[in-house]
Amino acid sequence: xxxxxxxxxxxxxxxxxxxxxxxxxxxxxxxxxxxxxxxxxxxxxxxxxxxxxxxxxxxxxxxxxxxxxxxxxxxxxxxxxxxxxxxxxxxxxxxxxxxxxxxxxxxxxxxxxxxxxxxxxxxxxxxxxxxxxxxxxxxxxxxxxxxxxxxxxxxxxxxxxxxxxxxxxxxxxxxxxxxxxxxxxxxxxxxxxxxxxxxxxxxxxxxxxxxxxxxxxxxxxxxxxxxxxxxxxxxxxxxxxxxxxxxxxxxxxxxxxxxxxxxxxxxxxxxxxxxxxxxxxxxxxxxxxxxxxxxxxxxxxxxxxxxxxxxxxxxxxxxxxxxxxxxxxxxxxxxxxxxxxxxxxxxxxxxxxxxxxxxxxxxxxxxxxxxxxxxxxxxxxxxxxxxxxxxxxxxxxxxxxxxxxxxxxxxxxxxxxxxxxxxxxxxxxxxxxxxxxxxxxxxxxxxxxxx
Numbered sequence: 001x002x003x004x005x006x007x008x009x010x011x012x013x014x015x016x017x018x019x020x021x022x023x024x025x026x027x028x029x030x031x032x033x034x035x036x037x038x039x040x041x042x043x044x045x046x047x048x049x050x051x052x053x054x055x056x057x058x059x060x061x062x063x064x065x066x067x068x069x070x071x072x073x074x075x076x077x078x079x080x081x082x083x084x085x086x087x088x089x090x091x092x093x094x095x096x097x098x099x100x101x102x103x104x105x106x107x108x109x110x111x112x113x114x115x116x117x118x119x120x121x122x123x124x125x126x127x128x129x130x131x132x133x134x135x136x137x138x139x140x141x142x143x144x145x146x147x148x149x150x151x152x153x154x155x156x157x158x159x160x161x162x163x164x165x166x167x168x169x170x171x172x173x174x175x176x177x178x179x180x181x182x183x184x185x186x187x188x189x190x191x192x193x194x195x196x197x198x199x200x201x202x203x204x205x206x207x208x209x210x211x212x213x214x215x216x217x218x219x220x221x222x223x224x225x226x227x228x229x230x231x232x233x234x235x236x237x238x239x240x241x242x243x244x245x246x247x248x249x250x251x252x253x254x255x256x257x258x259x260x261x262x263x264x265x266x267x268x269x270x271x272x273x274x275x276x277x278x279x280x281x282x283x284x285x286x287x288x289x290x291x292x293x294x295x296x297x298x299x300x301x302x303x304x305x306x307x308x309x310x311x312x313x314x315x316x317x318x319x320x321x322x323x324x325x326x327x328x329x330x331x332x333x334x335x336x337x338x339x340x341x342x343x344x345x346x347x348x349x350x351x352x353x354x355x356x357x358x359x360x361x362x363x364x365x366x367x368x369x370x371x372x373x374x375x376x377x378x379x380x381x382x383x384x385x386x387x388x389x390x391x392x393x394x395x396x397x398x399x400x401x402x403x404x405x406x407x408x409x410x411x412x413x414x415x416x417x418x419x420x421x422x423x424x425x426x427x428x429x430x431x432x433x434x435x436x437x438x439x440x441x442x443x444x445x446x447x448x449x450x451x
Contacts, residue, residue: 001032001036001037001038001039002039002047003039003044003047003048004047005022005026005031006019006022006023006047006048007022008022008048008049008050015050015054016054016055016057016058016061017058017061019048019050019054019055019058020058020061020062023038023058023062023067024062024065024067027067027078032078033078034078034079034080035077035078035079036077036078037074037075037076037077038059038068038075038076038077038078040075041055041056041059044059059076062076063076066079066080067079067080098407098410098411098412099410099411099437099440100410100411100412100429100433100436100437100440101412101428101429102411102412102413102414102423102424102425102426102428102429102437103412103413103414103425103428104387104388104414104425104427104428105304105428106304106427106428107300107303107304107427107428108359108363108427108428108429108430109430110359110430111300111356111359111360111427112302112303113302113348113352114303116343116348116352117302117303117306117339117343120339120342120343120348121335121336121339123339123342124335124338124339124342125335130334130338131334131335134330134334135330135332135333135334135337136330137325137326137328137329137330138164138165138166138321138322138325138328138330139164139165139166139167139310139330139332139337140166140334140337140338140341141161142338142341143166143337143338143340143341143344144161144162144164144166144310145161145341146340146341146344146345147161147164147296147310147344148160148161148164149344150344150349150350151283151294151296151310151312153350154272154273154350154353155269155272155273155282155283155285155286155296156282156283156285156286157282157283157285157286157289157294157296157312158285158286158289159285159289159294159312162318162322163312163313163314163315163318164310164311164312164313165310165311165313165321166308166309166310166330166332166337167309167310167311167330167331167332168307168308168309168331168332168333169297169299169307169308169309169331170196170197170268170270170295170297170309171196171200172309172331173295173309173310173311174196174197174200174201174295175200175204176311176321176328177266177293177311177317178200178201178203178204178206179204180313180317180320180321181206181230181264181317183204183205183206185206185207185229185230186206186207186208186209186226186227186228186229186230187201187206187207187208187209187228187230187231187232187266188208188209188210188211188218188223188226188228188230188231188232189208189209189210189211189232189234190210190211190213190217190218190231190232190233190234190237191213191217191218191234191237191238194232194234194268197232197268206230209226209228211223211226211228211231215238215245216238216245216246216248216249217233217234217235217238217246217249218231218233218249218253220249220252220253220256223256224256229260229262229263229264230263230264230265230266231253231256231257231263231264231265231266232265232266232267232268233253233265233266233267233268233284234268234270235267235268235269235272235283235284236268236269236270236271236272236383236388237383238383243281246281250284250287253265253284253288254287254288257288257291257292258288258291263291264291264292264293264314265284265288265291265292265293266292266293266295267283267284267285267292267293267294267295268295269283269285269294269295269296270297271300271387272296273301273353273357274300274301274353274356274357274360274387285312289312289314290314290315290316291314292312292314293311293312293313293314293317294311294312295309295310295311295312296309296310296312297309297310298340300387300427301349301352301353301356302340302343306336306340307332307336308332308336308337308340360387360427362431363426363431363434364382364387364389364426366431366434367380367389367424367426367434368380368382368389370434370435370438371391371438374435374438374439374442375391375393375438375442375445377393377394378391378392378393378394379391379392379394380392387425387426387427388423388424388425388426389423389424389426390416390421390422390423390424391421391422391423391424392418392420392421393420393421393422393445394420395419395420395445396419396420397419397420397448398419399415399416399417399418399419399420399421399422400415402420402422402444402445403415403422405444405448406422406441406444409440409443409444410440411437411440411441411444413441
């Protein structure tokens with residue numbers, strides 16, 4: 001163990017007390033773990049620049065206080081310490097584990113292709129030459145090439161590797177995008193808004209507002225009245241849309257964005273590949289690639305912990321990015337990028353996607369049937385992403401109150417915009433847990449929100 005964190009020039013009192021207090025603080029904060037061996041008295045004296053007597057006095061006090069123990073012929077070891085009151089208070093505030101989690105923060109183990117993904121990553125790690133250099137700020141060219149082909153086949157996105165930027169999630173990509181378009185913009189977000197995007201826009205001085213929407217997305221009349229020149233589409237938040245109506249609305253968006261060269265459309269196609277009610281509806285970007293920024297991600301296709309997303313820029317923004325790409329650092333690991341490239345090129349991603357569509361379709365049907373059986377007076381709406389649904393209990397209770405009451409009973413839900421409603425992302429819950437979760441939720445709703 002190194003004592004580089006020890007600074008005996010700070011503090012007051014005898015030198016051995018300062019050493020004792022700083023070691024104790026390191027144990028309480030978790031820097032030094034239970035079972036770790038402390039440096040020998042001679043090593044510690046050399047590292048801290050004090051006498052052996054000073055170190056020995058500090059170690060003895062640690063033993064007296066029950067923080068360390070001496071083992072003959074082996075040295076001094078940390079044996080534990082009571083955590084400070086502040087740490088205990090923080091632990092009490094930590095969110096307890098939920099019995100049934102509909103938050104969408106994880107995926108069902110049945111939906112994870114962990115074994116093949118681990119195999120793909122191991123193969124990349126064997127080729128050390130690839131890993132001895134920094135990654136491309138724009139993303140590995142091989143992955144961008146694979147994504148250009150994949151995005152066209154899966155979502156009808158028209159692009160080239162030169163127009164794709166890789167990042168560790170949607171947030172980092174939006175940060176890059178905001179830097180490219182500048183703060184002299186006003187963004188309108190459809191379907192109730194995307195809070196993370198709104199915050200990032202605000203951080204860059206871009207005003208953001210929620211534009212009035214219906215089942216086909218943002219209303220163009222409201223969009224024009226808003227004065228916005230950037231429109232953010234959230235197609236996965238659509239529900240029960242009309243294919244004909246959606247096509248007409250998209251035509252209106254094309255007309256709107258073409259009226260002013262400074263207008264742009266951002267399409268966050270979250271879970272776009274997992275559609276099941278209208279698979280023939282491809283991404284909007286294919287209709288207007290010259291003015292659309294397309295964003296896709298893999299958190300629900302692979303694993304939430306694999307933070308890979310990609311952004312397709314129109315030519316004018318791709319040129320701006322290319323001119324300044326040297327100032328960016330790649331936020332996504334090179335190993336994961338190469339692994340994803342291989343995963344796509346071998347056809348395993350398409351195979352996995354077909355399996356996921358069947359899995360989530362079956363799960364969504366089961367969820368709807370179970371809701372109708374257990375809560376016949378509750379309306380259920382599936383969103384165009386095949387892993388999210390909204391329940392309408394037809395009452396006036398605030399959504400946050402329903403969620404809070406459910407949380408007290410071990411059920412994690414997502415709040416909805418309207419009263420009497422909640423949202424469920426069923427990606428992370430196994431099918432066998434859906435019925436008991438809904439039965440418990442029914443009891444919570446029927447008993448009110450006082451629990």
